[in-house]
Amino acid sequence: MKLPNGENVIDALVHLKDEKKYIEDVSRFYPGAPDEVTRLKAEAITNLMISSLISKTRSGITENEFWIVLELCASSMKFMDSEEMERSLEYMEQLMDIYGIESSDGRLSDWRYGFNLEDYTNKTVSKD
Numbered sequence: 001m002k003l004p005n006g007e008n009v010i011d012a013l014v015h016l017k018d019e020k021k022y023i024e025d026v027s028r029f030y031p032g033a034p035d036e037v038t039r040l041k042a043e044a045i046t047n048l049m050i051s052s053l054i055s056k057t058r059s060g061i062t063e064n065e066f067w068i069v070l071e072l073c074a075s076s077m078k079f080m081d082s083e084e085m086e087r088s089l090e091y092m093e094q095l096m097d098i099y100g101i102e103s104s105d106g107r108l109s110d111w112r113y114g115f116n117l118e119d120y121t122n123k124t125v126s127k128d
Contacts, residue, residue: 003066003099005057012098013057017050022087030087042077042084046091049073053095066099067107074111085112 003009021043024032033039052069053061070092077088089108096104 001063003057003061003063003101005060009057009098010054013050013054013095016091016094016098017047017054021046021091022084025087028087028090030083030090033084034081038080038084042080042088045073045076046088049091050095063101066095066101070095071107071111074108078111 022033022039024030033042049069049072052072053066056065056069073088073092074085077085080088089112092104092108096102
């Protein structure tokens with residue numbers, strides 16, 4: 001399925017890319033990266049993801065391509081501190097909002113925890 005590729009999508013992606021990332025955000029309970037080197041590394045990985053989406057969106061991106069780009073970022077971020085990994089997933093949620101994607105179908109949980117939390121919490125316990 002093709003995702004939206006209008007100027008409003010591109011503008012939102014460019015705006016997000018231009019933001020300074022991994023700085024303290026009290027509203028998200030995020031303390032900020034522990035140091036500037038870590039912040040810059042995390043920001044570079046995230047901006048590379050956004051740049052890839054901008055490029056692919058201009059030529060027409062599918063939802064599958066969208067998830068591949070995000071998964072590559074998540075793979076790189078798993079070697080960062082847990083706070084930076086969590087914050088990168090929040091940036092991914094912002095990207096989902098830009099494209100109008102309502103659910104990751106457990107992908108974000110899987111990338112963060114190694115399993116889909118929804119599958120785990122939705123299992124019913126049989127009653128004897």
